Amino acid sequence: MNITVFCSAYSLDDRYSAPAAEFARLLGEGGHTLVWGGSNAGLMGLLADGVKAAGGKLVGILVELLAHKAYQGADELVMTRDLAERKAELLARADAVVVLVGGLGTLDEVTEVLELKKHNLHGKPVVVLDTEGFYDGLRTQLRRMDEEGFLPRPLAELITFADTPAEVFTHLAAAS
Numbered sequence: 001m002n003i004t005v006f007c008s009a010y011s012l013d014d015r016y017s018a019p020a021a022e023f024a025r026l027l028g029e030g031g032h033t034l035v036w037g038g039s040n041a042g043l044m045g046l047l048a049d050g051v052k053a054a055g056g057k058l059v060g061i062l063v064e065l066l067a068h069k070a071y072q073g074a075d076e077l078v079m080t081r082d083l084a085e086r087k088a089e090l091l092a093r094a095d096a097v098v099v100l101v102g103g104l105g106t107l108d109e110v111t112e113v114l115e116l117k118k119h120n121l122h123g124k125p126v127v128v129l130d131t132e133g134f135y136d137g138l139r140t141q142l143r144r145m146d147e148e149g150f151l152p153r154p155l156a157e158l159i160t161f162a163d164t165p166a167e168v169f170t171h172l173a174a175a176s
């Protein structure tokens with residue numbers, strides 16, 4: 001399975017990096033391919049190192065403006081002209097999307113994927129690994145949208161949340 005992952009470009013403490021490393025190991029050992037932003041920065045680099053060490057493949061979708069942060073050792077690197085083109089490519093290459101902890105870049109990516117799914121422009125599973133309750137706020141906001149009529153279809157059809165790396169793969173298996 002090609003699994004597109006959105007996550008932080010910053011180095012984070014063990015609370016966040018250990019579950020990301022565990023997720024990377026499971027992805028690689030499962031024989032999956034990591035599709036990601038193609039950077040060696042922070043959690044993105046840790047993720048790629050972990051997938052590679054566990055025998056998985058790496059497909060990096062880079063953007064010209066961040067080419068100097070390219071991960072060395074990917075199986076394939078795709079250069080895109082701008083962030084919009086990169087987001088489209090990250091989704092086009094995915095069988096499923098997984099979201100790890102991250103900042104504005106990650107939030108932008110997952111929001112776009114959900115908006116496209118809302119309009120039935122794709123039907124790919126989207127699973128959030130909610131490490132340390134990092135996404136409690138997002139969960140609350142999305143639930144409120146669901147309960148108060150801001151979504152055209154049930155939230156559960158758009159996104160699922162997992163508490164552990166292993167649970168992410170349980171959700172992905174159930175969706176495929």
Ligand SMILES: C/C(=C\CNc1ncnc2c1ncn2[C@@H]1O[C@H](COP(=O)(O)O)[C@@H](O)[C@H]1O)CO
Nearest residue numbers: 006007008009037039041066102103104105106
């Ligand atoms: C942090 C530094 C450079 C950032 N380099 C990036 N390289 C590749 N992809 C990136 C980078 N920054 C953001 N992205 C994309 O957004 C997500 C991470 O953003 P966040 O704001 O950290 O959550 C990630 O999924 C990428 O696709 C300087 O060292």
